Amino acid sequence: MLEVHNLTVRYGAVEALRNVSVKVPDSGFVAILGANGAGKSTLLRTISGLVRPASGMVTLRGKSITGLKPEAIVRLGLSHVPEGRGIFPDLTVAENLTVGAYVHRSDHASRYASVLANFPALARRERQPGYTLSGGEQQMLAIGRALMSGPSILTADELSLGLAPVVVKQVFETLSEARRAGVTVLVVEQNARLALRFADYLYVLKQGRVVLEGVRDELGRSAELVDAYLGA
Ligand code: ATP
DSSP: OEEEEEEEEEETTEEEEEEEEEEEOTTOEEEEEOOTTSSHHHHHHHHTTSSOOSEEEEEETTEEOTTOOHHHHHHTTEEEEOTTOOOOTTSBHHHHHHHHTTTOOTTHHHHHHHHHHHOHHHHTTTTSBGGGSOHHHHHHHHHHHHHTTOOSEEEEEOTTTTOOHHHHHHHHHHHHHHHHTTOEEEEEESOHHHHHHHOSEEEEEETTEEEEEEEHHHHTTOHHHIIIIIOO
């Protein structure tokens, strides 16, 4: 279980998160919804050790990981797919995947084979540089690279950004696949319909606070959510 307890994060005078608490159960698929600037990326960046909170705590399996370096957090089994993918455009698909395995080199070959088996589009482009891939393929590569460290939890920031709906669906199906294989998934998303389709528990962030949360079926019927995100 990954837990965020009363997290407050500030960038100078800007309070990006205030007293945010989130629970991600093992093998769950949790989504954080919210508009631009709601604090979604800040939440994931704090969980993965890229940002230090002003107060509050992040725990993994009951132990605090707050303030640990990102590499230490990856070693504990939490892998992050950043917004904008962050793949290396001049490295090949194979090289990008190998970079993802840096914390666990031992069973690199079997992980590599399993990622390629799950992403046939990447397998066909193994020797191509990252910049030659389509947006959807780059997103798959970013997810594949995160899976190369053999995580128990995968966090992903706005995977749908800039992708066509059909490609977004494929990308999210990949996450569902990872989840079926036992990986816990936490995503942040602006696209509420998409999040409601794939996640089983959702939180809504607004101006740095959790304003709504619930299981998919309940939240999908919430008048507040429908008004704010899904239209009349
Ligand atoms: P988006 O979908 O646009 O990325 P978000 O929900 O992920 O939005 P954050 O990027 O977490 O939101 O930003 C939350 C708030 O913190 C915003 O007001 C933003 O302007 C501010 N912020 C984010 N990063 C920084 C930074 N490095 N320095 C100063 N302010 C920041």
